[in-house]
Amino acid sequence: MARIMRSHFVCVPCRASWKKQGNGVRGDVCPRCGGALVDAGAQLAVPRKRDTAGWRALAAVLAAGLRFAPTCMCCLDGPGYRPRTPREVRERLVHAAATGVPVERALACEDPTHTDVRRAPGSGRAARSGHAVRSGVRRR
Secondary structure (H helix, E strand, O other), rough: OOOEEEEEEOOOOOOEEEEOOOOOOOEEOOOOOOOOOOEEEEOOOOOEEEEEEHHHHHHHHHHHOOOOOOOOOOOOOOOOOOOOHHHHHHHHHHHHHHHHHOOOHHOOOOOOOOOOOOOOOOOOHHHHOOOEEEOEOOOO
16 A cells, blocks of 8 residues: 655744645645745654744755655655754855855755765875875885
8 A cells, every 4th residue: 555645834934834745736825824835845853833943944954945855755764864953054054155065965964074974095184295004004
């Protein structure tokens, strides 16, 4: 039996969300303010109404075009990393501006400095300065 995915539709100014069948064709309208609802995806963890920082972060993520949809529909593995605080959003926006990485990609990156990426041996600063150790022998 096929699983029907219902999506979160969010009104950021009202700080409200509804789960509906998402077809992407109709223009859903907020019943409170009459503004347009944003299809945020099926796996959104909606912040509490009083959580202003969470809603600011969510607004920035949605404005950048990121959605909370699973990457694989068969196993529903999750949307990946999304920032949850304005500080995390700011860090990623600064990183995007400094490096030229697209904003959408920077916001989806768990580590904005990419310190978790392992480099190839002998490609760092020590290799360029002649102090790298390869095969147990020090170069000069």
